Amino acid sequence: MRSQIVEIRHMLEEDIEKVHAFGLSDFSFSVSNDVHFYEKEELLEWIHTPKQNILLIGTMDGGVVGFLYTHIISKLWGILDGLYVKPDLRGHGIGTKMYNTAYQELQSRGVEYISVQLDVNDSDSRGFILNKGFRTLKTYSWYGKDIEVHPK
Numbered sequence: 001m002r003s004q005i006v007e008i009r010h011m012l013e014e015d016i017e018k019v020h021a022f023g024l025s026d027f028s029f030s031v032s033n034d035v036h037f038y039e040k041e042e043l044l045e046w047i048h049t050p051k052q053n054i055l056l057i058g059t060m061d062g063g064v065v066g067f068l069y070t071h072i073i074s075k076l077w078g079i080l081d082g083l084y085v086k087p088d089l090r091g092h093g094i095g096t097k098m099y100n101t102a103y104q105e106l107q108s109r110g111v112e113y114i115s116v117q118l119d120v121n122d123s124d125s126r127g128f129i130l131n132k133g134f135r136t137l138k139t140y141s142w143y144g145k146d147i148e149v150h151p152k
């Protein structure tokens with residue numbers, strides 16, 4: 001891989017269509033039969049609230065090859081919620097570049113702690129995260145419920 005031409009940068013509004021298609025191209029982001037990736041309106045909201053959200057993409061030859069989302073939940077705590085590299089480009093440092101960029105941003109903002117929740121079956125992400133110095137603290141199950149929409 002010509003790693004020198006992978007660019008890591010903040011996601012922009014004009015990237016939404018491509019990133020959304022990228023996220024839907026693999027079921028790895030799915031949390032249920034209804035939720036397969038972040039909604040476009042969420043991506044837009046996060047792009048416009050950069051104090052609370054770090055959205056990074058890796059691009060190569062104009063295409064999206066990597067994605068990272070971190071939510072800054074408080075001045076002390078950041079949650080790495082999404083990290084994904086195109087399968088055929090894994091193992092070339094793209095995940096590390098995105099992670100390091102987000103980590104340095106958190107550090108420069110004074111955030112003191114970063115957590116991540118992983119699918120227990122996702123051994124690649126676990127290997128990656130342990131390699132970065134994270135330690136397994138607890139195992140959770142994911143519970144979700146739709147909120148009923150009241151007519152206004």
Ligand SMILES: CC(C)(COP(=O)(O)OP(=O)(O)OC[C@H]1O[C@@H](n2cnc3c(N)ncnc32)[C@H](O)[C@@H]1OP(=O)(O)O)[C@@H](O)C(=O)NCCC(=O)NCCS
Binds near residue numbers: 028085094126
């Ligand atoms: C985890 C992931 C992002 C890593 O991206 P990547 O670009 O392949 O990672 P890198 O090439 O930067 O690897 C960095 C380090 O992690 C290590 N690593 C990567 N995958 C690993 C694995 N399966 N087991 C152990 N270590 C691993 C590498 O050996 C490397 O270590 P080194 O720096 O000491 O050589 C990628 O495998 C991925 O996208 N997996 C799927 C994640 C997913 O499903 N996301 C959707 C839900 S959020």
